[in-house]
Amino acid sequence: MSLTLLNVIIAVVIAIAFAALNAAYLVWAERRGAARIQRRPGPNINGPFGLLQPPLDGIKLMAKQLIIPGGVDKILFIAAPVLAMFPAIMSFVTIPFSDTIVAKNMDVGILMIFAFASMGGMSLLFAGWSSRNKYAMMSSIRAVSQAVAYEIPMLITTITVVMIAGSMNLMEIVHQQSSSILHWNIFPLLGNSHNLLMPFSFLIFFVCTLAETNRAPFDLGEAESELVAGFHTEYGSMGFGLFFMGEYANIVIGSCMTTILFLGGWGCPFGLFPGVWWFLLKLYILIATIIWIRWTFPRTTIYGLLNLSWKILIPLSLFNLLFTAGLIKVF
Amino acid sequence: MSSPIQLQPDETFVLNVGPQHPATHGVLRVKMEMNGEYIVNAETVIGYIHRMHEKMGENKTYPQYLMNLSRMDYLGAMGYSHGHVLVVEKASGIEVPERAEYIRAIMVELNRISSHLFWFGAFVMDLGGFSPLMYALQDREHILDMLEAVTGSRLTYCYFRFGGLYNDVDDEFVDAARRFIPRMRKSLIKYEKLVTGNIIFRKRLEGNALLSKETCRKYGATSAVARGSGINYDVRKNEPYSVYPEFDFDVPVYHEGDSLARYMVRMDEIEQSLRIIEQGLDKLPDGPIMPAKKPKLIKPPAGDYYQAVETARGNFGVRLVSDGTKIPYRLKLRSPTFSNMHLFDETCRGMMIMDALAFMGSLDLVIPEIDR
Amino acid sequence: MVAYFSEIYNGLISLFIGMGVTFKEFFKPTVTVQYPYETLTMADKYRGHVELIENDEGKPNCVACGLCARACPSGCITLAGEKPEGAKKKVLTRYILDFTRCSLCGSCVESCNFNALEFSKEYNLASTRKEDFIFDLLQRLEERNK
Numbered sequence: 013m014s015l016t017l018l019n020v021i022i023a024v025v026i027a028i029a030f031a032a033l034n035a036a037y038l039v040w041a042e043r044r045g046a047a048r049i050q051r052r053p054g055p056n057i058n059g060p061f062g063l064l065q066p067p068l069d070g071i072k073l074m075a076k077q078l079i080i081p082g083g084v085d086k087i088l089f090i091a092a093p094v095l096a097m098f099p100a101i102m103s104f105v106t107i108p109f110s111d112t113i114v115a116k117n118m119d120v121g122i123l124m125i126f127a128f129a130s131m132g133g134m135s136l137l138f139a140g141w142s143s144r145n146k147y148a149m150m151s152s153i154r155a156v157s158q159a160v161a162y163e164i165p166m167l168i169t170t171i172t173v174v175m176i177a178g179s180m181n182l183m184e185i186v187h188q189q190s191s192s193i194l195h196w197n198i199f200p201l202l203g204n205s206h207n208l209l210m211p212f213s214f215l216i217f218f219v220c221t222l223a224e225t226n227r228a229p230f231d232l233g234e235a236e237s238e239l240v241a242g243f244h245t246e247y248g249s250m251g252f253g254l255f256f257m258g259e260y261a262n263i264v265i266g267s268c269m270t271t272i273l274f275l276g277g278w279g280c281p282f283g284l285f286p287g288v289w290w291f292l293l294k295l296y297i298l299i300a301t302i303i304w305i306r307w308t309f310p311r312t313t314i315y316g317l318l319n320l321s322w323k324i325l326i327p328l329s330l331f332n333l334l335f336t337a338g339l340i341k342v343f
Numbered sequence: 344m345s346s347p348i349q350l351q352p353d354e355t356f357v358l359n360v361g362p363q364h365p366a367t368h369g370v371l372r373v374k375m376e377m378n379g380e381y382i383v384n385a386e387t388v389i390g391y392i393h394r395m396h397e398k399m400g401e402n403k404t405y406p407q408y409l410m411n412l413s414r415m416d417y418l419g420a421m422g423y424s425h426g427h428v429l430v431v432e433k434a435s436g437i438e439v440p441e442r443a444e445y446i447r448a449i450m451v452e453l454n455r456i457s458s459h460l461f462w463f464g465a466f467v468m469d470l471g472g473f474s475p476l477m478y479a480l481q482d483r484e485h486i487l488d489m490l491e492a493v494t495g496s497r498l499t500y501c502y503f504r505f506g507g508l509y510n511d512v513d514d515e516f517v518d519a520a521r522r523f524i525p526r527m528r529k530s531l532i533k534y535e536k537l538v539t540g541n542i543i544f545r546k547r548l549e550g551n552a553l554l555s556k557e558t559c560r561k562y563g564a565t566s567a568v569a570r571g572s573g574i575n576y577d578v579r580k581n582e583p584y585s586v587y588p589e590f591d592f593d594v595p596v597y598h599e600g601d602s603l604a605r606y607m608v609r610m611d612e613i614e615q616s617l618r619i620i621e622q623g624l625d626k627l628p629d630g631p632i633m634p635a636k637k638p639k640l641i642k643p644p645a646g647d648y649y650q651a652v653e654t655a656r657g658n659f660g661v662r663l664v665s666d667g668t669k670i671p672y673r674l675k676l677r678s679p680t681f682s683n684m685h686l687f688d689e690t691c692r693g694m695m696i697m698d699a700l701a702f703m704g705s706l707d708l709v710i711p712e713i714d715r
Numbered sequence: 716m717v718a719y720f721s722e723i724y725n726g727l728i729s730l731f732i733g734m735g736v737t738f739k740e741f742f743k744p745t746v747t748v749q750y751p752y753e754t755l756t757m758a759d760k761y762r763g764h765v766e767l768i769e770n771d772e773g774k775p776n777c778v779a780c781g782l783c784a785r786a787c788p789s790g791c792i793t794l795a796g797e798k799p800e801g802a803k804k805k806v807l808t809r810y811i812l813d814f815t816r817c818s819l820c821g822s823c824v825e826s827c828n829f830n831a832l833e834f835s836k837e838y839n840l841a842s843t844r845k846e847d848f849i850f851d852l853l854q855r856l857e858e859r860n861k
Contacts, residue, residue: 049737050477051746146358150380150696228471229543237366237469238697308537308737309730310544311471313697314380324723407788410820474737481746488758495762495834501820509821510760537736542726 027104034264035257036066038299042260045300046307073253081144081246088142093247093254095135099128100261107268108183110278110288121182122170125269126163129224132262133159136226136233139255140243151242154314155233158223161318162230165325166220169213172329172336173197173273176207186277196276207339209332214274216329218298221266223317225259228306232314267298355383358696362391366469366700369710373687373703380695385688393714400674405431405641408674410501415678416712418461420500421454422654423712428503429584430650430661434643435505442630443507444586449520449623450490450502451654452616456527457486458655459609459616462707466606467538469704470547475538482530489519505641507633517624524617531613539610548603552690552702555600563682566657567612568706570596571604578653589626590619602705609707642669656680656707680706681713762821763835764814767807767856775856777807777831783823789816792823807853814840814848 040055040062047054055062080089106121118124133156140152176197177185189196198214207213223230234242244255271277271294278287312320361372370391376384396415400408412427413420425447432439460483464476487497493512494502502509538544559569569576577594579587595611597604645667651660657679664673683706691699748755757763767775779796791813796805824832842848 045741046473048741048745050474051481051740051743052477053745053747053749146356146377154380231471235471235697237471238700240365304734304737304741307474308733309472309541310467310538310547312543313547314695316543316546403788406786406822410788410818410822414818474740478740492758492760495758495760495821496819499818509825533736537733540729541733542729 024105027107028101031101031104031261031264032257035260036070038260038263039069039256040066041299042303042306045303049304049307070253073250076249078249078251084144084246085142088138089246090251092135092139092142092243093251093258095131095138096258097254097261099131099135100258100265103128103265106182107265107272108186108277109291110286111183117181117183120180122174122180122185125265126167126170129262129265130159130163132224132258135258136243139247143243143246145246147239147241148243148245151233151235151239151245154235155226155243157314158226158230158232158317161321162220162223162325165216165321165329166224168326168329168333169217169220170273172213172333175333175336175340182272182277186272186279189276190279196274196279198274207332207336209335210274212328213332214270216325216332217274218270219320219325221263221270222302222305223321225262225266227259227263227302229309229312230317231306231311232317235311263299263302264295267295267302270298271295354378360700362388366703367710368465368708371684371708371710371713375696375699377696380697382691382694382696382699385691385699387684387687389684389710389713391714392711394711396715397674397676400671400676402670404669405505405643405671408671409504410499413499413501414711415676415715416654416656416680416709417498418709419454419458419655420498421451421502422652423659424500424503425451425585426650426652426654426659426661428505429652430648430663431505431641431643433650434646434648434663434665435638435641437506437638438634439506440631440634441586441628442511443632445623445627446508446512446632447503448586448590449512449620449627450493450500452619452623453486453490453520454500455655456613456616457483457490459613460486462609462655463534463538466704466707467544470544470701472538472544475534478530478533478537482527485519485523485526489516489523492516492519504633506638507631511632517627520620520624524621527613527617531610534610539606545603547698547701548606548705549601551602551698552694552705553600554686554690558686558689562686564657564686565679565682566653566655566707567605567608568657568683568686570594570608572600573598576658578651578658582651584650584652586623587619590622592616592618602702605705640669642667651677654679656709656712657683676715678712678715680708684708684713757836757838761834761836761838762819763837764817764819764840764850765812765823765832765852766835766859767810767852768831768833769856769860773860775807775810775831775853776829777810778829779805779807780829782826782828783832786822786826788820788822789818791817810852812850812852814850815845 043065044054044062055065058064058068080086103125106118106124108117136155136159137152140148140150140155143149173185174180177188179185179188197210222228226233233239234244236242239245244252247255271291275294278291280287280290355376355378358375358377359372360375361367362370367373372388372391374386374388375382394414396411399411403411409424409427412423415423431437460479464479467475490500491497493510493516494500495510554564554568554572556572556574558564559572559574564572565576565578573596575594575596578584579592580594592615595608595615597607643663643665645665648663648665649660651658653659658677659679660675660677662673662675662677663671664675666672687699687703687706691702694702767777770776777794777796779794781794784790784792784794793809793811793813794807795809796807798805821834824834840848
């Protein structure tokens with residue numbers, strides 16, 4: 013008993029470290045990547061390739077005074093950044109990186125991750141509401157309507173995958189896809205569903221991930237040219253730092269989910285190296301794509317975003333759900 | 344699309360956009376009465392960077408005032424200087440050598456391209472895309488390097504003189520300009536692929552802030568704002584000045600009247616400016632750049648003179664009232680952005696804030712030029 | 716219905732084209748100059764603040780005629796000169812450029828008939844004190860000659 017408890021604690025610590033490290037170094041990767049796209053070198057002064065930039069930024073943020081503006085709702089104001097980071101870290105507990113590397117395998121892993129993902133929207137609402145700033149307020153209302161609109165197609169798509177796998181256990185879902193590369197859920201023919209529309213499901217899920225994590229082109233909450241800095245306008249110091257890291261941790265979670273649900277998790281197409289490396293490879297390719305998208309596209313409008321969700325993504329994902337259900341019944 | 348909604352008067356709050364706000368590109372303040380994300384009423388407040396350029400004109404001699412004009416608009420300084428030197432030359436009857444006229448036209452067009460490029464980048468950045476700004480600045484950098492090599496500065500050129508120019512261009516400049524033209528054309532294709540064709544971009548701008556011909560006329564809007572609403576008016580064509588009649592170029596006109604039309608007009612203008620530069624370099628005559636008898640003291644005879652030029656931002660007019668002394672009696676500067684900006688108050692009612700700011704971006708505002 | 720799907724399709728294609736553009740840019744070399752480590756040489760005609768030109772004997776060409784001070788739109792230049800006994804020309808004794816008011820228009824250089832002023836190539840002008848920008852050009856000339 014005590015041994016398993018120790019195992020869990022170590023795993024949780026590793027998960028937190030992984031999340032924090034990823035959040036910190038994804039900022040670096042994003043800045044370097046954006047710079048390359050714009051034909052600049054990016055941060056390259058501190059350490060080799062600027063690799064010391066994230067820790068130094070962290071030190072700088074921590075050394076700053078935490079300013080709480082007058083008239084804010086203090087409890088919510090302080091709770092919001094914590095709420096932004098906490099669910100992302102907690103979600104790592106149940107994500108399987110390979111057959112063996114998983115902190116706690118749960119039968120309802122997907123449910124837990126989505127429950128925590130919904131809490132992310134809560135943190136934006138808290139931050140915007142408590143900041144006593146009109147820009148922050150507008151941003152948080154946008155963020156909530158966005159979160160509501162995009163959780164629906166995301167959940168419907170997830171249910172499609174759950175129906176195919178017949179389980180909400182993330183391990184189980186990966187095992188279902190592990191026979192070969194063609195059994196991945198993204199590919200239409202050999203998978204358990206024989207559903208031709210699965211690539212579109214993948215696309216819908218990916219777009220929803222972008223929207224759920226408030227990433228460009230759906231970064232309406234932040235919208236720096238309209239709402240100054242959106243919900244974190246009034247945050248400085250590590251409060252801002254936590255929001256920032258939370259954003260990247262959420263990206264990692266979103267990409268992990270995409271990898272597990274559609275890209276076969278740690279399933280290796282060629283078996284060159286152990287599964288966990290394949291998992292990380294897929295994960296970082298997805299993250300790189302997200303960064304790449306951010307630095308290519310302009311931002312959508314709030315109604316464009318809601319139109320996309322309610323008029324395109326939800327009907328398509330619902331149709332796909334029905335279609336998959338029918339196919340499962342037939343085969 | 345954003346549609347006007349029924350509003351209760353007591354449900355609104357006031358949002359101060361600016362004077363320090365990322366979307367206003369300077370110290371413009373917009374007092375917006377908002378209902379949620381919808382604008383009920385907007386009032387632009389200007390004057391934060393008023394520097395009394397017109398009053399300075401009444402206190403300085405003509406040559407001393409030269410450099411003020413390039414400080415009116417920090418992006419398209421050449422065009423404004425052009426208007427000033429033209430009106431003073433007209434008043435005092437100074438003949439300008441042909442070479443100087445050609446070089447002036449080339450310089451103004453180069454500056455127009457650099458201004459439009461910066462606008463393009465800043466506009467897309469208003470919409471949330473950051474990379475196009477960097478690409479636009481790269482192209483703009485080539486122009487600035489060329490202009491710096493000739494004029495000695497990168498933004499506030501102060502290059503035109505009454506009767507001619509400050510410096511002659513050399514072969515190096517001509518070569519650089521010739522190399523620049525195909526490079527710019529290649530970049531235009533890139534922008535077309537990256538931005539113009541992008542579905543997100545088009546969705547945001549199509550039907551955004553429709554301006555009718557009447558609204559444009561009412562406010563005296565010019566440049567791409569008017570041409571995007573179907574008004575075929577370009578000072579270079581309608582009231583030709585300098586050597587512009589010698590050039591073969593088109594005035595792009597779009598009839599939609601939305602922000603996309605204004606965007607398209609400016610992008611097409613870059614191509615037209617390239618054509619003018621190409622022809623100007625081919626036709627560039629040899630000769631002096633200042634008249635043989637260099638005018639020592641500028642003292643226009645008493646009278647009332649006016650000259651309009653097409654700058655990057657529209658119809659810029661200078662009215663000069665001289666009383667025969669070496670200091671103007673009155674120098675009225677008609678700045679195009681001032682007229683263009685005042686469209687904003689009326690048009691943005693009932694729009695959402697993000698549409699309104701996209702519309703503001705499409706007007707190409709340069710605040711120091713409004714405030715003068 | 717066809718329009719609905721064709722719009723989705725065309726939109727997706729346009730997004731991929733845009734991503735293609737940035738993908739190509741990703742592999743191109745950087746174009747920026749790493750400023751404090753690399754610097755550009757200023758153009759020959761770069762207009763910095765003005766400096767006095769010296770003659771062969773190391774004395775300024777300036778004859779203290781005051782044309783530059785009169786041409787200056789902002790009144791940055793104060794100069795004084797005196798006529799030593801027996802000399803033909805005036806000798807410059809004081810030349811102060813108030814750089815806080817200068818707008819780098821170059822009117823002074825243009826108005827000079829004695830080839831006494833030139834533009835410097837200096838652009839690293841930053842200080843926290845206003846007095847640092849009141850240049851004594853004669854002193855600067857002496858320092859250059861050292």
